[in-house]
Amino acid sequence: MTDGITAYGSMNEHIAAAAIKAGRAPESVTLVAVTKTHGPELIRPLLEAGHRVFGENRVQEAQGKWPELRKAFPGIELHLIGPLQSNKAREAVALFDVIESVDRDKIAAALAAEMKRQQKSPKLYVQVNTGLEPQKAGVPPSEVGVFLKRIRHEHGLELEGLMCIPPAEDQPAQHFALLARLARENGLAVISMGMSGDYEEAIAHGATHIRVGSALFGARS
Numbered sequence: 001m002t003d004g005i006t007a008y009g010s011m012n013e014h015i016a017a018a019a020i021k022a023g024r025a026p027e028s029v030t031l032v033a034v035t036k037t038h039g040p041e042l043i044r045p046l047l048e049a050g051h052r053v054f055g056e057n058r059v060q061e062a063q064g065k066w067p068e069l070r071k072a073f074p075g076i077e078l079h080l081i082g083p084l085q086s087n088k089a090r091e092a093v094a095l096f097d098v099i100e101s102v103d104r105d106k107i108a109a110a111l112a113a114e115m116k117r118q119q120k121s122p123k124l125y126v127q128v129n130t131g132l133e134p135q136k137a138g139v140p141p142s143e144v145g146v147f148l149k150r151i152r153h154e155h156g157l158e159l160e161g162l163m164c165i166p167p168a169e170d171q172p173a174q175h176f177a178l179l180a181r182l183a184r185e186n187g188l189a190v191i192s193m194g195m196s197g198d199y200e201e202a203i204a205h206g207a208t209h210i211r212v213g214s215a216l217f218g219a220r221s
C-alpha cells in the first residue's frame with residue numbers, strides 16, 4: 001500500500017500549498033478521506049500514518065468496517081457524507097461523529113430523537129443543493145436560513161456547517177462561492193466542499209473540510 005501513502009503525503013502538500021496561496025493556515029483545512037467501497041486493507045495504512053478523519057456515504061457499508069477499525073485506532077472522526085433516511089437515524093447517530101447530509105425536517109426530527117435517546121451529539125451540517133438539481137439531495141440555497149432557524153426552534157439542534165456537491169457539468173467555483181457566502185450569512189464556521197478534482201479551488205473559496213476519495217485511493221470499481 002505504498003501507493004496510498006505516497007498519494008496521502010502529496011495530498012497533504014497540495015492542501016498546504018493551496019491554503020497558503022489563499023492566505024490561510026494549512027491547519028484550517030481538514031482532509032476527510034472518503035473510503036466508500038474500499039476495504040480495511042486500504043484504510044489501515046492511512047490510520048497507521050496518523051490520519052483520523054474519514055468519510056463514508058452509506059450507513060450500512062460503514063457499519064461493516066468501522067467498528068473494528070475504531071477499536072484498533074483511537075480518535076477516529078467518522079463523517080456521513082451520503083443521504084440519510086430517517087429509518088437509519090439510530091444507526092447513524094450510533095456510528096458517526098459528524099453527519100453532513102441533514103436536509104429535511106423529518107431527518108432533523110429523527111436525529112434529535114436519537115441524540116436524546118443515545119445521549120450522543122454528532123456534529124451536524126446542512127447539505128445545500130447549490131445547483132438546484134432535482135435528483136440531488138439538499139436544501140435550496142434560498143431556504144437555508146429558514147431551515148436552520150426552524151430546526152433550532154423545533155428540535156433544539158445547532159448545526160455547525162454547510163456541505164455541497166456541485167453539479168458535475170458546472171464550473172465548481174460559483175457553487176463554492178455561494179456555499180461560503182451562505183455559511184457567512186448564517187454564522188456557520190464549517191464549510192464542507194471540494195472533492196478529488198476541485199479541492200484546491202474549494203480551499204481558495206474557504207473550504208474548511210474537503211472530501212477526497214479517488215485522488216487518495218484510486219478509482220472506485
Ligand SMILES: *Cc1c(COP(=O)(O)O)cnc(C)c1O
Pocket residue numbers: 034036057081082165195196197211212213214215
Ligand atoms: C464519493 C464522494 C466524495 C469523494 O469523491 P472523489 O471524487 O472520489 O474525491 C466526496 N463527497 C461525497 C458526498 C461523495 O459521495
